Amino acid sequence: MPQIRVRRLAALGLALLLLTGALPSQAAASAPVYESTILFTHDTHDRFLPVRDGEGETGGYTRLAILIRQEREAHPDALVLDGGDFSMGSLFQTIYATQAPELRALGAMGYDVTTLGNHEFDYRSEGLADMLNAAVDSGDPLPAIVQANCIRPEGGGTLAAAWDRYGIGDYIILERGGVNYGIFGLMGEEADRDAPMSGVEFEPIAGAAERTVAALEEELEGRNAPYFIICLSHSGTDGKGKGEDYQLARLVDGIDLIISAHTHTTLAEPIRVGDTLIVSSGAYTANLGSLTVSWSPNGDKTVVDYRLIPVDGTVEEDTAMVELANTFRPLVEEQYLKNYGVGFDEVLAVSDFSFTPIEQLKEEHREDTLGNLIADSYVYAVQQVEGADYVPVDFAVVAAGVIRSSFSAGEITTADVFNVSSLGFGADGTPGYPLISVWITGKELKDAFEVDASVSALMPEAQIYGAGMTWSWNPRRMIFNKVYDCAQVLPDGSTAPIEDDRLYRVVTGLYTGQMLGTVNDQSYGILAITPKDAEGNVITDYEEHIIHNPNGSEVKEWYALASYLQSMGTVDGRYAAPEGRKTANPTWNPLNLLRNLNLFGALAVLLVVLAAALAVFLVYWLFFRNRRRRYGARRRIRSSYRPYRG
Numbered sequence: 001m002p003q004i005r006v007r008r009l010a011a012l013g014l015a016l017l018l019l020t021g022a023l024p025s026q027a028a029a030s031a032p033v034y035e036s037t038i039l040f041t042h043d044t045h046d047r048f049l050p051v052r053d054g055e056g057e058t059g060g061y062t063r064l065a066i067l068i069r070q071e072r073e074a075h076p077d078a079l080v081l082d083g084g085d086f087s088m089g090s091l092f093q094t095i096y097a098t099q100a101p102e103l104r105a106l107g108a109m110g111y112d113v114t115t116l117g118n119h120e121f122d123y124r125s126e127g128l129a130d131m132l133n134a135a136v137d138s139g140d141p142l143p144a145i146v147q148a149n150c151i152r153p154e155g156g157g158t159l160a161a162a163w164d165r166y167g168i169g170d171y172i173i174l175e176r177g178g179v180n181y182g183i184f185g186l187m188g189e190e191a192d193r194d195a196p197m198s199g200v201e202f203e204p205i206a207g208a209a210e211r212t213v214a215a216l217e218e219e220l221e222g223r224n225a226p227y228f229i230i231c232l233s234h235s236g237t238d239g240k241g242k243g244e245d246y247q248l249a250r251l252v253d254g255i256d257l258i259i260s261a262h263t264h265t266t267l268a269e270p271i272r273v274g275d276t277l278i279v280s281s282g283a284y285t286a287n288l289g290s291l292t293v294s295w296s297p298n299g300d301k302t303v304v305d306y307r308l309i310p311v312d313g314t315v316e317e318d319t320a321m322v323e324l325a326n327t328f329r330p331l332v333e334e335q336y337l338k339n340y341g342v343g344f345d346e347v348l349a350v351s352d353f354s355f356t357p358i359e360q361l362k363e364e365h366r367e368d369t370l371g372n373l374i375a376d377s378y379v380y381a382v383q384q385v386e387g388a389d390y391v392p393v394d395f396a397v398v399a400a401g402v403i404r405s406s407f408s409a410g411e412i413t414t415a416d417v418f419n420v421s422s423l424g425f426g427a428d429g430t431p432g433y434p435l436i437s438v439w440i441t442g443k444e445l446k447d448a449f450e451v452d453a454s455v456s457a458l459m460p461e462a463q464i465y466g467a468g469m470t471w472s473w474n475p476r477r478m479i480f481n482k483v484y485d486c487a488q489v490l491p492d493g494s495t496a497p498i499e500d501d502r503l504y505r506v507v508t509g510l511y512t513g514q515m516l517g518t519v520n521d522q523s524y525g526i527l528a529i530t531p532k533d534a535e536g537n538v539i540t541d542y543e544e545h546i547i548h549n550p551n552g553s554e555v556k557e558w559y560a561l562a563s564y565l566q567s568m569g570t571v572d573g574r575y576a577a578p579e580g581r582k583t584a585n586p587t588w589n590p591l592n593l594l595r596n597l598n599l600f601g602a603l604a605v606l607l608v609v610l611a612a613a614l615a616v617f618l619v620y621w622l623f624f625r626n627r628r629r630r631y632g633a634r635r636r637i638r639s640s641y642r643p644y645r646g
Contacts, residue, residue: 042261045089077177083261084117115185149208188235236263371465401461
């Protein structure tokens with residue numbers, strides 16, 4: 001039976017008393033009303049400094065701090081909350097495990113509470129443990145962390161010890177302005193799936209939320225004060241009525257507000273699901289969210305004010321946050337960048353044009369020049385590493401989900417490049433996903449193109465960009481059959497057919513390679529990609545196929561891009577426009593719709609043909625049956641007619 005709030009029962013009792021005349025009707029007008037202001041962010045991804053975006057700059061803790069202070073001056077009792085993924089997105093993450101710059105930055109800006117997102121686990125459970133310990137050791141102010149659905153391994157361990165030392169709990173209760181706020185955190189199913197090396201498991205969010213809300217209500221009811229329950233949910237919404245947080249609000253009673261993270265959604269207005277409000281402010285510190293809501297203990301809520309305050313060039317930079325960033329910058333260079341021979345702000349190349357802004361990258365399903373540039377950089381890096389022993393790369397591929405920033409016209413620095421390919425951690429224990437080399441069949445290559453064509457509409461982060469192959473698809477064809485033509489692009493620019501049984505060398509990032517194996521599940525077994533080694537043996541450990549430099553270090557995704565840009569100096573003008581590597585051709589032409597169908601498509605067409613034939617047969621049968629009945633009826637009428645003979 002769903003949890004029913006005691007305060008709502010009290011409200012029901014009050015209504016009954018009013019109906020029976022036991023209290024004067026004016027009592028309803030005197031019911032207490034409270035006002036709460038919540039400032040919020042999510043998916044800030046280490047964005048310490050503003051980045052160039054078109055003609056101006058956007059984001060940055062250095063500017064966000066100013067806005068938080070201004071809003072707190074206007075609303076002294078406001079809470080400042082974060083929905084997780086505060087790490088992984090800039091060079092500052094390279095000292096994540098040793099210095100915990102992200103949590104220390106949140107603490108310096110006055111955040112009250114945050115939760116853990118999937119990217120907090122990118123350095124695996126050991127890295128997260130090191131980061132938590134480093135944060136505590138710093139002695140700096142830190143936000144509380146809440147996480148209610150993580151199933152910690154039995155027997156303790158490094159992470160469990162750090163978890164307890166930091167004081168991470170299922171929830172926390174804060175009192176502001178006479179109101180008690182119960183705040184808890186969750187990790188969604190998709191976010192959990194996006195952290196394949198976390199080393200921990202998470203229970204479903206609805207069950208964990210129901211249990212946590214019940215515990216909060218029991219404790220809060222005993223405090224004899226109004227209360228408001230907030231969920232920091234790293235689960236997500238799509239802004240269109242779908243997503244794990246919509247389901248959470250529908251299934252679990254008692255949550256007043258969900259700050260919805262993970263999907264980087266920007267909600268121009270709060271979403272109301274029953275008695276629950278859902279808000280999202282967008283990623284990369286683009287906005288500071290501000291919600292003011294008036295509410296009564298019976299659950300009625302009125303949004304008084306909702307703003308997404310832009311963090312842009314109109315906002316000054318906070319001196320203290322600039323100093324904090326400058327404290328971390330030399331540590332980044334000493335502990336990480338010196339191994340690559342580049343500086344934090346070193347200019348690697350100049351571009352005469354801007355690439356697609358990151359917020360637009362996945363909005364359209366099409367070839368993108370930034371994706372082309374990154375894929376080409378993978379080929380370049382492998383050529384440089386292997387030298388005379390270079391084994392041709394048939395296909396280099398990057399997924400949209402691992403591209404985290406873009407380039408504006410002008411100078412491109414080391415920091416800019418790292419922002420683009422900032423995710424992950426290698427088997428060598430250093431930040432940044434490494435490149436891997438695997439082999440797949442031509443048939444599996446075609447399935448990879450089909451994933452791009454068919455799955456991207458549902459999962460934009462699954463869209464891929466490549467070098468060495470070209471493919472065309474028709475969005476109007478049936479799912480898992482949208483690609484109708486593909487070919488290999490040879491070094492001289494000519495094309496060759498893709499042979500189904502031949503093994504092709506594919507280079508990609510470690511994370512993208514790991515995700516290739518999930519294609520079977522995502523397509524219900526219709527598509528299949530099984531990465532192999534050069535001899536055709538199925539790969540079980542992707543880290544064994546990491547590409548290394550001659551000195552034994554890993555070839556990182558970000559450095560492949562950095563070295564490729566550095567080799568050009570001025571970005572090649574061919575990256576100013578698409579080159580026809582993948583092409584959409586929406587058409588209802590029957591020849592195109594039926595061209596090169598796979599077994600699933602052929603069976604679907606056969607079923608449609610059979611269904612149409614059956615329909616024609618039934619219409620034909622019903623028509624002639626009714627015709628025979630009418631003919632028989634007329635004969636019976638004629639045979640029964642006897643003329644009157646007087």
